[in-house]
Amino acid sequence: MRRKLAAGNWKMNGLSGALAEATRLADAHPAPRIDILICPPATLLSRLAGALKGSAIAVGGQDCHPADAGAHTGDISAAMLADAGAGHVILGHSERRADHGETDEDVRSRVRAAIAVGLRVIVCTGESGAERDAGETLAVVGAQLAGSVPDGMTAKTLVIAYEPVWAIGTGQVPTPDQIAGVHGFIRSRMIRRFGEETGQGIRILYGGSVTPDNAARIFAVADVDGALVGGASLKASSFSSIVRALEASV
Ligand code: PEP
Numbered sequence: 001m002r003r004k005l006a007a008g009n010w011k012m013n014g015l016s017g018a019l020a021e022a023t024r025l026a027d028a029h030p031a032p033r034i035d036i037l038i039c040p041p042a043t044l045l046s047r048l049a050g051a052l053k054g055s056a057i058a059v060g061g062q063d064c065h066p067a068d069a070g071a072h073t074g075d076i077s078a079a080m081l082a083d084a085g086a087g088h089v090i091l092g093h094s095e096r097r098a099d100h101g102e103t104d105e106d107v108r109s110r111v112r113a114a115i116a117v118g119l120r121v122i123v124c125t126g127e128s129g130a131e132r133d134a135g136e137t138l139a140v141v142g143a144q145l146a147g148s149v150p151d152g153m154t155a156k157t158l159v160i161a162y163e164p165v166w167a168i169g170t171g172q173v174p175t176p177d178q179i180a181g182v183h184g185f186i187r188s189r190m191i192r193r194f195g196e197e198t199g200q201g202i203r204i205l206y207g208g209s210v211t212p213d214n215a216a217r218i219f220a221v222a223d224v225d226g227a228l229v230g231g232a233s234l235k236a237s238s239f240s241s242i243v244r245a246l247e248a249s250v
Contacts, residue, residue, distance in 0.1 A: 002203050004034040004219075004250055005159065005226035006243045007122060008233025009062065009090060009207075014040055019051050024236035025243075026055035033247045034226065038233065039090050042076055049085020060088030060122075063096055066109035078114040088120045090228070092148050094165045104147025112150050115157055122159040122205065122228065123148050125186070129166035137164075138185050145189050153194060155201025160186055161228040167208025169230060176221045179206055183223035212241035219249035 022038055039060040040048050049059045065075035092107035114121050125144040127137045162182050183204050191199030206218055207228030232238040
């Protein structure tokens with residue numbers, strides 16, 4: 001049985017006042033039946049980890065540099081994330097791939113660095129609108145999986161997120177059949193790559209305009225093991241509704 005995961009990606013949002021949203025969420029879910037994760041901006045990571053200590057909510061980073069340390073102005077290493085209290089890191093988000101030119105090879109080296117310091121990784125995949133229109137969705141996602149995920153991953157260390165770029169922050173959501181098609185494909189690729197047991201154990205999250213209104217419909221889809229949530233994770237009230245919808249799907 002894969003334990004479901006609701007992961008919030010705050011992106012470049014949140015000043016000190018946002019810490020209260022996270023503690024409100026923790027208070028609302030003292031003993032959740034699923035895993036809950038918040039990935040705040042790096043500036044809040046340490047304080048958020050402190051504020052959530054002893055709660056059921058884990059914290060994570062949004063990116064890390066592949067090197068251990070060195071002359072990389074503005075970057076953050078995996079060890080720094082772990083030292084700040086992170087247990088997870090999102091890697092290869094489409095905004096990193098687009099805004100910072102991260103390639104599959106870049107993502108793969110970041111995954112290796114994160115795993116080396118004991119972080120769990122959420123590797124993001126997803127096609128653009130033009131790629132979907134051209135019928136290239138599975139080819140794009142397949143290439144991202146092959147290129148971004150290194151060998152030797154386990155169900156404990158790896159989570160895959162399917163996030164169609166055209167659905168992120170747009171209010172557009174794929175149909176249940178479209179989600180099922182891609183999640184089933186990712187599952188089969190993970191089994192082919194890592195074997196039946198590991199492949200069946202790796203969690204696959206859907207991401208892209210998940211809201212309290214559409215969460216239950218998405219969570220009813222086969223091979224959807226939770227969600228990576230952007231905008232709706234910023235407020236405790238909306239993220240809490242999504243958490244409840246995921247718990248109800250268990
Ligand atoms: C994301 O970018 O990871 C995301 C899912 O964003 P949103 O929920 O705002 O579409």
